[in-house]
Amino acid sequence: MKKYLYNFFIFFISNTFCCAFEYGYTINDFKYVKHNHSELSYQHTWCAKNNGIEEYKNNDLTRVDCLTKYNAVEFDFANKWAESIGQALHYQKMTGKKGKVVLILENPEKEMIYFKRVKDLAEIYNFDAEYVTSKILNLNKNKKCPYLDCKCNK
Numbered sequence: 001m002k003k004y005l006y007n008f009f010i011f012f013i014s015n016t017f018c019c020a021f022e023y024g025y026t027i028n029d030f031k032y033v034k035h036n037h038s039e040l041s042y043q044h045t046w047c048a049k050n051n052g053i054e055e056y057k058n059n060d061l062t063r064v065d066c067l068t069k070y071n072a073v074e075f076d077f078a079n080k081w082a083e084s085i086g087q088a089l090h091y092q093k094m095t096g097k098k099g100k101v102v103l104i105l106e107n108p109e110k111e112m113i114y115f116k117r118v119k120d121l122a123e124i125y126n127f128d129a130e131y132v133t134s135k136i137l138n139l140n141k142n143k144k145c146p147y148l149d150c151k152c153n154k
């Protein structure tokens, strides 16, 4: 009985946490997360809307995805939520502007939990956080975004 419960627990956990992202496999069998629009498509669109400078170069040669009047912004897909915080905080230190995570949610219902984590930490550690979706940025107009190098155009 104990074993049964244990197996059930493992089944539950692995199905809850392992499969929140849609994975694909490269020809060499490397796992990667499939994206309809590239990270850059979200970055370009958001940064243009917010009059930011893209790929702003810091003194240590790291690059801020988008530097706006008030923020040093890092973009990441939801599966990289933890990494995005580290990068935003580093950009904050380097630029003197408030760090900001813009988390990309491709499946907002499933992935909101990751934004919630970032948002909660943003309040405690005093950086900014926002999420975007393809709908919010209107990337699906005519089913394709304006960036020809994006997968949605291939």
Ligand SMILES: [Zn+2]
Binding pocket: 036, 037, 038, 041, 139, 144, 145, 146, 147, 150, 151, 152, 153
């Ligand atoms: Zn696209």
